[in-house]
Amino acid sequence: MTIQWFPGHMAKARREVSEKLKFVDIVFELIDARLPLSSRNPMLDQIVQNKPRLILLNKSDLADLSQTNLWVNYFREQGQHVLALTAKDDKSVKQIVPASKKVLADKITRDKERGLKPRAIRAMVLGIPNVGKSTLLNHLAGKKVASTGNRPGVTKGQQWLRFGSQLELLDTPGILWPKFEDPSVGKKLALTGAIKDDLLHLDDLALYELEIFCRFYPEQLKERYKLTQDDLFMELPELLMLISEKRGFKEDYERASEMLILELRQGRLGRFTLDRFEEHND
Numbered sequence: 001m002t003i004q005w006f007p008g009h010m011a012k013a014r015r016e017v018s019e020k021l022k023f024v025d026i027v028f029e030l031i032d033a034r035l036p037l038s039s040r041n042p043m044l045d046q047i048v049q050n051k052p053r054l055i056l057l058n059k060s061d062l063a064d065l066s067q068t069n070l071w072v073n074y075f076r077e078q079g080q081h082v083l084a085l086t087a088k089d090d091k092s093v094k095q096i097v098p099a100s101k102k103v104l105a106d107k108i109t110r111d112k113e114r115g116l117k118p119r120a121i122r123a124m125v126l127g128i129p130n131v132g133k134s135t136l137l138n139h140l141a142g143k144k145v146a147s148t149g150n151r152p153g154v155t156k157g158q159q160w161l162r163f164g165s166q167l168e169l170l171d172t173p174g175i176l177w178p179k180f181e182d183p184s185v186g187k188k189l190a191l192t193g194a195i196k197d198d199l200l201h202l203d204d205l206a207l208y209e210l211e212i213f214c215r216f217y218p219e220q221l222k223e224r225y226k227l228t229q230d231d232l233f234m235e236l237p238e239l240l241m242l243i244s245e246k247r248g249f250k251e252d253y254e255r256a257s258e259m260l261i262l263e264l265r266q267g268r269l270g271r272f273t274l275d276r277f278e279e280h281n282d
């Protein structure tokens, strides 16, 4: 799903999220592990304010492991709670409950001291389009759905998905807009499919992909397109021409670009991270 965001949409999205925040104990902020900064909503802190938050670096199966570790530490050092996640994977998703309990440890102790009966943690999922919100909810729902229906203090129609006995999630995620201002952020979001391709030229995206892979993942690029070390020293447009030739696309660079982008998204070039920890933390 791709949404064109206009100021009206942003205001509405923000209002909807604020409404729902009242019903939950914790927010799960889904971000793309390949883009730990670019896939965050620029106004999230203002929107979520001091509601407890667990950052989920989703699609970590597609991201560069060493970069993900650096980013996890980065968020931890900022005092945030964070988990690297693969929304499709059982074992990965199961870590969410203990991690949430850790975030809410003080509240859980307080409730206990007050003699309140322990109850399931209530959560909502938040994130930009295409980050894996529905995948996570469907996955949780697929395990054990019990629509618990309306409850006191919950607006009519608000449905909860139950995951075991310890976690309940609002069935509709909060969809927020990504950052737009910075052109390199736009390229990263388009390359991973978070925003529409047609906002940018395909060949610009493919050249950007080649630049990143020549620099950070040369072996993966060489292996996929049967390139030599010398090939990687070419100017990027030349390299695109060479790959096009090798794939039998001749001078149809548009088609070659499309193929490069598709294969990257399908994970055929292996794991990668576009937001480089070292570039943001010099």
Ligand code: GDP
Residues within 6 Å of the ligand: 001, 058, 059, 060, 061, 062, 085, 086, 087, 088, 127, 128, 129, 130, 131, 132, 133, 134, 135, 136
């Ligand atoms: P939403 O717009 O945030 O609800 O995103 P979706 O749940 O529709 O996911 C967008 C795409 O990402 C889909 O093709 C999913 O299959 C894929 N996806 C979601 N989570 C993961 C993940 O952890 N790993 C991988 N490899 N793909 C994922």
